[in-house]
Amino acid sequence: MTAPPEAVIETRGLSKSFEGFRAVTGVDLSVRRNTIHALIGPNGAGKTTVFNLITGFLAPTSGRILFKGEDITGLPGDAVARRGIVRSFQISAIFPRMTVAENVRIALERPTGLAWRFWRSATALDPLAHRVDELLKAVGLLPERDRLAAGLPYGRKRALEFATTLALDPEVLLLDEPMAGLGHEDVDRIAELIRTVAAGRTILMVEHNLAVVARLAGRITVLARGQVLAEGDYAAISSNPAVVEAYIGGSDDDAAA
Amino acid sequence: MLSLLGISAPLLWGQLLIGLINGLFYAMMSLGVAIIFGLLRIGNFVHGAQYMLGAYGAWTLANLPTLFPGLGLPSLGYWWALVLVPPAVAAVGALTERLFIRRVYDLEHAYGLLLTVGLAMVIEGLFNLRFSAAGQQYGVPAELRGGVDAGFMFIPLYRLWVIAAALAVCVATWYAIERTRLGANLRAATENPDLVRAFGVNVPRMLMLTYAFGVGLAGLTGVMAAPIYQVGPYMGQSIIVTIFAVVVIGGMGSIFGAIAAGVLMGILEGLTKVFWPEASSTVIFVAMALILVFRPRGLFGKDTVSHAGTDLANARAGSILENVRLWLVLLAAGGAVLPFLIYPVFAMKILCFALFACAYNLVFGYGGLLAFGHAAFFGAAAYVTAHAAAVWGLPPELALLAGAAMAAGVGAIFGWLAIRRQGLYFAMITLALAQIVYFYAIQAPWTHGEDGIQSVPRGRLFGLVDLNDNLAMYFFVLAVFLTCFAFLARVVRSPYGQVLKAVRENERRAISLGYPTDRFKLIAFTLSATFAGVAGGLKAIVFQIASLADLHFMTSADALLMTLIGGVGTLLGPVVGAAIVVTMQREFAGFGAWVVVMQGAAFVLCVLFLRKGVVGTLEDWLARREDRRRRGRRE
Ligand SMILES: Nc1ncnc2c1ncn2[C@@H]1O[C@H](COP(=O)(O)OP(=O)(O)O)[C@@H](O)[C@H]1O
């Protein structure tokens, strides 16, 4: 049986145990093409682990992962990324001792094939500068282009990470708590950005900020203790008593974060 | 059956017994190393020296009357040693932790390894000065002389005692760590020190006691080993490399693994002595390599947790000290006048080691990989170049190429095996793999054992220039050095170099951008090995000899020391570091055995006070001055 074409990412019975501890159990997820799909749930529910499994950073204990109907279970992380599934990390992931422009350029360099040319001068990368500036401009980082990434404030680092991810023009974006640690202005800016880039892309995001989830996500899956608790649109989810109990009622902290 | 193979049963049983005893010693030692590594994240290279302290402790107690004649002290025997020495060695360990180890907990793992390498050199060097390298005898205690006849063989009582005691110690330690509250606390303390502190546990003291305990185990092993082996200053040096391999085999984070792997490897070694004696010195390292291929996490290791790479690069982009073109010109100009200022052969030595360090810097400074076996590439190329020139009669340029090709091949294989693991494990693995080459060179006929390949002809370069003329030789070396220096600097600044830097800074992120990071590291490692080979080949031609010293792990340590003193990940650091270390070695040569002590002290001082190296510190200072000036102008 092949997956219905509109499911870009599909997991079947996805499970992962860490030395006997079952972090993710039998998760069936179906992310449809060109939608924003949110994965929510209390801390420790297994959301990041699901991301790690889909992106090849962890190997599942059992279950399968399909990308456009093709089995990608067990592919290493870099191969998954090259197929067009690119993730961000819960803790901002940048290259701290490279400049802001170099951070984005590293992503742009990958499809060019220049990355292996250890005998070429770095000027071979100059043609990428224009695209670098475009991407930096989109996230409002152009004025900082020559600064070391380590020196940026936290919110700006997340913006840089986002620009780097976008540089690969991925078909599927997996965002792990993109709003965590951001101030109000940054939240609005990133949310707007996500909405803009969502055109023609599929996005799966983990997010605790439910206002953002309500605003962006068409479909929501709730994870609790490694299992899918509920799935549906925001209205259905927010009125589901099991969800309210497990998540929304249970941890106000998370909702506020 | 056995007699069909031409092997007598007593020989087999005898070697099995020796293998079991060695294995139990390995187990006790690996246990200490694994505890210190698992809980403190320190690769305790000084463990071998601490084992030696235990053996000397026992010997000293027995010889008190002759060592301190005026004091009327009694001679204290084995049982006294067993009671007194391990706590004493543990106390020395506690002091070591207090004074040195504690300062590097929060630093990159590399520093802990360097620090303990330095301490080992100092301790072993001092004992060598005091007692000379020749071993001392230590008698078997009277109560345990004689043996029992088990029918198939005669078993000395002392060995039976060692087996029983060592097993008891291993089991008790395993139990204490894995099954008691104290052990649970310890493990929690290393995973989350703040939390444990909040429960009112004194974490620094806990870490100190843990280190002392591991060291005490080494001391105890030393006492138990004293009646079996010769007691000598360097008795721990060969064992520590084996122990590192055993820890890798046992598996990360596994106390049980360390014990089981120790015993298994001892027995394997014993069996190899029976069936294929020539291979017995390498069998453990080969076993490690095979296990890495088929089970990268080790026999009993848990899931491979990926450590961050080692990011020690100190360069400041845009610093005048990082300007390749400028410095290429300056080095060429300086190099051209150098042989008229100092003895050309000495200048060539500096250049050879500068190239070696530059090659090493590529993998350590820019690749973030703590390689600790570059002697294998340096030495393998030296031998092949020497052989090609002396036996095959190749001209020097081709001999050099042959050496470099050999280094590239060995580097690709070792790199492929080692990049499966990171951080300290990477260091232990490269060290152990390099040891295979070392032992091979001791035994292979074409390498001439202890003598090495001597009287290597320098020959005529391209059939034209006679390199027996020291100046001609010098300028050839200078040309090769400058070419390689320029090439290595280019690699770092290439599109590939950018990715390598990204991998070093944040490997997971690089993977998520679609880069197969292991392959990038492997290329860096292989390139580094190749140029280390060029350096080794040059050295063989210049000094007309390839010897075991080229393959010895001290040569690997030299590469590290030079890079560190000069400045890790800087353009000029390795060159400056090589000049300093080679000069230091020459200046200290007059002090004989003190060289090792001083070099060890240099390691320690560097880790404690000069972590950025000479060039790194200078670049910092220049950058700060620039900052200040700019701010001054604005006001
Ligand atoms: N590498 C790992 N080893 C052991 N346990 C892990 C590992 N990664 C996650 N876990 C455990 O799995 C559970 C789910 O974690 P995670 O996926 O990070 O949750 P979430 O992202 O939903 O907060 C947690 O209990 C966590 O401790």
Ligand SMILES: [Mg+2]
């Ligand atoms: Mg998470």
